[in-house]
Amino acid sequence: MTAFQAGAGYGDDRPEEGRRRAEALFDRADPASKRIIVGYGFWIFLLSDIVMFSAFFATYAVLVNETAGGPSGKDLFNLHNVAIETACLLLSSFTCGLAAIGSRAHNSLMYYGGMAATCVLGLGFLSIEIHEFAGMVGQGAGPTRSAFLSAFFTLVGCHGLHVTLGILWLLTMVAQVFAKGYRADILRRVLCFALFWHTLDIIWVAIFTVVYLLGAGA
Amino acid sequence: MSSTDDYEPLHGADHAPGDEPARGREVAEGVLGYLIGLALAILLTAVSFFIAGTFLVWRPSIPIALVVLAIAQIGVHLVFFLHITTGPDNVNNVLALAFGVLIVFLILVGSLWIMYNLNQNMGPMTM
Numbered sequence: 245m246t247a248f249q250a251g252a253g254y255g256d257d258r259p260e261e262g263r264r265r266a267e268a269l270f271d272r273a274d275p276a277s278k279r280i281i282v283g284y285g286f287w288i289f290l291l292s293d294i295v296m297f298s299a300f301f302a303t304y305a306v307l308v309n310e311t312a313g314g315p316s317g318k319d320l321f322n323l324h325n326v327a328i329e330t331a332c333l334l335l336s337s338f339t340c341g342l343a344a345i346g347s348r349a350h351n352s353l354m355y356y357g358g359m360a361a362t363c364v365l366g367l368g369f370l371s372i373e374i375h376e377f378a379g380m381v382g383q384g385a386g387p388t389r390s391a392f393l394s395a396f397f398t399l400v401g402c403h404g405l406h407v408t409l410g411i412l413w414l415l416t417m418v419a420q421v422f423a424k425g426y427r428a429d430i431l432r433r434v435l436c437f438a439l440f441w442h443t444l445d446i447i448w449v450a451i452f453t454v455v456y457l458l459g460a461g462a
Numbered sequence: 463m464s465s466t467d468d469y470e471p472l473h474g475a476d477h478a479p480g481d482e483p484a485r486g487r488e489v490a491e492g493v494l495g496y497l498i499g500l501a502l503a504i505l506l507t508a509v510s511f512f513i514a515g516t517f518l519v520w521r522p523s524i525p526i527a528l529v530v531l532a533i534a535q536i537g538v539h540l541v542f543f544l545h546i547t548t549g550p551d552n553v554n555n556v557l558a559l560a561f562g563v564l565i566v567f568l569i570l571v572g573s574l575w576i577m578y579n580l581n582q583n584m585g586p587m588t589m
Contacts (some may be wrong), residue, residue: 276551277480284554287544291562298566302573327511334503337543341496348484348492428481442543446536449507453532457514458525 279432286436290443293406297447300402301454304395308459312390317459320385322376326456329372330448333407336365337445344438350426359418362441366411373404396455403451406444413437499542506535 308317339361346354377397380386387397417437420430477483484492510531513524540546546555 278478279480280551284558287555288558291558294562295565295569298569299573302570305570305574306577323511323515330507330511334500334507337503337539338496338500341499341543342493345484345489345492345496349489350483351489354489426483428478431481439544442539445543446539449532449535449539452507453510453528457510457528461514461524 278428279435282432283435283439286439290439293443294447297399297402297450300395300399301450304399304455307391307395310391312392314390314393315383315385316392317396317455320380321456321460323456323460325372325376326452329369330452332365332369332372333445333448336362336369337442339365340438340441344434347421347426347431347434355421356418359414363411363414366407366414370404370407370411373400373407377401377404400451400455403444403447406447410437410441410444413440495542499538502538502542503535506531506538510535 339358341358343355343358343362346352346356346358380393385393387394414437417430417434420433424430510528513519513527513531519527540559546552546559548556
């Protein structure tokens with residue numbers, strides 16, 4: 245017997261009352277919507293991704309002083325660039341949120357506008373990061389120079405790789421909404437993409453604090 | 463016919479629970495939430511960058527201040543961007559987050575602790 249059948253005695257004129265009593269009787273409300281279940285499952289994946297990053301952070305923290313006579317973070321990091329990268333990712337998190345709201349409201353201007361802004365800001369972040377990496381490799385401070393630099397390129401490069409994959413996913417979601425419309429299953433994928441993008445920003449907060457600010461100044 | 467037909471509503475109002483399109487007020491509230499989150503995140507980021515280069519505070523306190531600011535900002539992102547809340551449909555998410563934080567803590571603190579000990583106990587390297 246389901247909760248809804250248990251409330252059937254209240255007839256068609258007061259269905260809400262019957263349902264309320266049935267829910268009190270069985271101590272449970274409606275089953276969670278598919279949207280909530282999909283979000284939960286994807287959240288588990290994101291947490292496992294964060295656990296993977298924590299291993300890279302631990303490696304970096306252990307090796308940060310092992311420069312093998314090569315340059316340290318103080319010599320290499322340009323906080324001006326890092327501030328621009330941070331601004332790009334933070335604003336892209338905001339525009340990504342706007343796009344997610346737009347998709348739920350079936351508002352094309354908000355959805356496509358938000359996704360376009362997110363894409364441009366993400367590409368801006370990536371271009372600065374690639375420029376920074378190329379500059380470091382060019383002055384002989386590549387990942388093979390020291391344990392510190394190996395850990396640095398692994399940690400920050402892995403985040404950059406995630407951003408690259410995120411942009412590919414972003415373009416896929418734009419194409420899917422364009423081709424298939426605001427269908428419930430497509431909107432759940434947009435939700436997962438938004439969660440992914442916000443999580444990348446969380447990891448970047450840890451990177452700019454632990455790697456750049458602690459490495460360059462304090 | 464095909465399973466994709468399940469997603470095509472017969473008429474505009476036919477949506478599964480939780481899949482209804484957002485209406486004007488929900489949109490405004492959502493945008494407001496992201497604006498608050500963005501403002502707080504910008505504030506915390508700006509303080510972090512300012513404090514890292516300043517000589518106005520006692521220098522040895524700066525690393526701890528930066529870590530605290532970062533944790534605060536991560537909290538802001540979780541609440542305002544990822545919508546991890548205390549609501550009844552969020553209990554599972556919060557529990558999963560708590561477990562994730564535990565694992566991250568074990569990996570970070572365990573690695574640093576063990577490697578520090580190994581460094582201490584290793585004799586001087588003579589080359």
